[in-house]
Amino acid sequence: RLMKKPTAFKTFLGIFESVDDASQAVSDIIAAGIVPGALEMMDQLITQAIEEAYHFGFPLDAGAVLIVELDGLKDGVEAQAVRVEEICKKNNAREVRIARDDTERAALWKCRKRAFGAIGRLSPNYVTQDGVVPRSKLPEIMRFIRTISEKYDLRIPNVFHAGDGNIHPIILYDERQPGEVQRALSAGHEILEKCIALGGSVTGEHGIGAEKIDFMPKQFSKDDLDAMQTLRRAFDPDKLCNPHKMFPGSKRCAEFTPRKQAAA
16 A cells, blocks of 8 residues: 655664574564564674674674664654664663664664675675564574574574564585585575474565575475466466576576586
């Protein structure tokens, strides 16, 4: 539906001791019926990289930070702001900073948007996943990611859209080290399987493509997949749009590269 353009904004930086506390704060904010215009989480590895690159003023010892932006009519935003601050503090936020003006607000969002650009300070290579879980399951999936990090001996920082449960675990690896590429792929595979088990999906915004084809039968029944294929054929009978993507049984795009054809 069409919404009126917001007339007021309130942007927070909630600083937490742990990812668990920040994740629970997200769940509680949504459970309270508050729908922020934006609700983003960054863990310690990400904030340290951002701080080294951009010197925003993030505390380097914080386990996680939340960026919360409320928008709407002024009176409503002010009332929600009080409630959001209470929820953050109830979940052990050590500090809740409020952007004092548009300059501070813009600086905060600039750092968030440049987070992926700072990853190069952490690792020469990384692979990012795009799962999604119900927001009430955020604490559980974040604990699971920590377990996977330990299992595969790989660092996995997190920066993601907490407000809709869309996670982006960033699996760091060095392709020059024997075995690290496969460990990174296996770690990502387990994280996506857990997203399905928690009632979520293997993609929140970037789609299935070729990489996640094998997950489709785990998430959908054969009847579901047949219905999708029927719909696709109705609009694209010659399979010209994104061929060999999304559906099981499709050949991987790597099999159709000029290099492969030339070698044949």
